[in-house]
Amino acid sequence: xxxxxxxxxxxxxxxxxxTTCSVQAMETEKDSKITxxxxxxxxxxKPNIDNGRQIYEMCAVCHSPHGxxxxxxxxxxxxxxxxxxxxxxxxxxxxxxxxxxxxxxxTLPNVLGGAQDLADVAAxxxxxxxSPFNDVGPGFDLSYGKELYKEHCEECHGKxxxxxxxxxxxxxxxxxxxxLLRQMRWIQIEKRRNADKTMVKQIHRFSxxxxxxxxxxxxxxxxxxxxxxxxxxxxxxxxxxxxxxxxTFIDGPWWDSTWGPHPRWVPMQPIPMIE
Ligand code: HEC
Ligand code: HEC
Numbered sequence: 001x002x003x004x005x006x007x008x009x010x011x012x013x014x015x016x017x018x019t020t021c022s023v024q025a026m027e028t029e030k031d032s033k034i035t036x037x038x039x040x041x042x043x044x045x046k047p048n049i050d051n052g053r054q055i056y057e058m059c060a061v062c063h064s065p066h067g068x069x070x071x072x073x074x075x076x077x078x079x080x081x082x083x084x085x086x087x088x089x090x091x092x093x094x095x096x097x098x099x100x101x102x103x104x105x106x107t108l109p110n111v112l113g114g115a116q117d118l119a120d121v122a123a124x125x126x127x128x129x130x131s132p133f134n135d136v137g138p139g140f141d142l143s144y145g146k147e148l149y150k151e152h153c154e155e156c157h158g159k160x161x162x163x164x165x166x167x168x169x170x171x172x173x174x175x176x177x178x179x180l181l182r183q184m185r186w187i188q189i190e191k192r193r194n195a196d197k198t199m200v201k202q203i204h205r206f207s208x209x210x211x212x213x214x215x216x217x218x219x220x221x222x223x224x225x226x227x228x229x230x231x232x233x234x235x236x237x238x239x240x241x242x243x244x245x246x247x248t249f250i251d252g253p254w255w256d257s258t259w260g261p262h263p264r265w266v267p268m269q270p271i272p273m274i275e
Pocket of ligand 2: 088149152153156157168170171172180184194195198202215
């Protein structure tokens with residue numbers, strides 16, 4: 001008889017813990033999905049790639065006609081990113097859930113437009129072939145990086161960093177090392193406010209070495225061959241005379257309009273992966 005109240009207390013406590021856990025699980029699920037009405041509207045529309053191409057002219061000033069980003073990591077590779085992920089990032093940047101002061105004005109309604117325009121430009125970017133070269137880390141701690149990746153990242157971002165359109169998990173393969181590093185730090189210190197809460201917890205205790213090595217490993221994950229541009233590919237939707245802030249390439253060598261030719265910009269291929 002005496003044990004009964006204790007049992008009751010235990011079961012009430014258990015029930016409480018279980019409910020809290022499931023509420024947390026629900027919040028986590030919600031957090032990893034869309035956050036704004038605009039994103040929801042855009043996701044329900046049928047995109048028009050041709051209109052997307054026209055809007056992309058404005059984006060290409062920074063992201064270049066190829067959408068390949070810059071190896072110094074200032075601009076990310078956006079070509080080939082998942083449609084849903086692009087829509088979410090654009091909506092989040094416009095809503096102020098993700099800080100991006102340089103790009104913010106270009107996401108405003110009077111510049112980028114409404115839900116249809118978001119969908120259109122996302123569809124255009126998604127179908128752009130990805131760069132055959134991206135900047136990678138120094139490569140001295142890769143087996144440790146691989147271990148961390150398998151344990152902490154693979155579940156969401158996939159074995160090869162391919163992400164998942166439906167789940168809004170970004171494609172992180174083929175991305176520039178320094179950009180990845182910056183995003184990891186910003187996600188860890190919660191400066192990137194739209195980050196996935198489960199991911200934030202996952203990397204909460206990561207040391208500098210952990211972050212550096214897992215990102216070095218990630219930067220060497222290759223996109224599937226059918227998503228990668230042939231080395232001599234040019235985006236013929238744009239004239240060769242199109243001027244963008246970061247110059248993608250002029251007849252081969254990589255260079256930057258500010259710094260000129262840069263040794264690290266020389267295409268690094270094949271990217272060695274230490275098993
Ligand atoms: C003035 C320069 C500039 C313009 C114009 C610009 N962007 Fe960006 N964009 C950036 C920078 C810089 C970043 C990376 C910010 C960071 O480090 O978080 C970025 C990030 C992004 C991302 C997120 C990538 C990721 O991996 O999460 C997307 C998507 C994107 N831009 C799409 C666009 C689209 C679409 C347009 C045109 C409507 C556009 N951008 C116009 C500078 C610009
Ligand atoms: C629970 C799922 C989950 C786990 C585990 C996870 N991530 Fe993420 N990650 C996400 C989601 C969702 C986003 C996009 C959040 C948003 O919308 O801004 C993201 C964003 C990122 C970004 C920014 C991508 C970009 O284009 O800006 C990087 C880099 C990244 N994750 C790397 C990692 C690494 C490395 C690990 C392992 C140490 C990891 N993630 C673990 C879900 C996860």
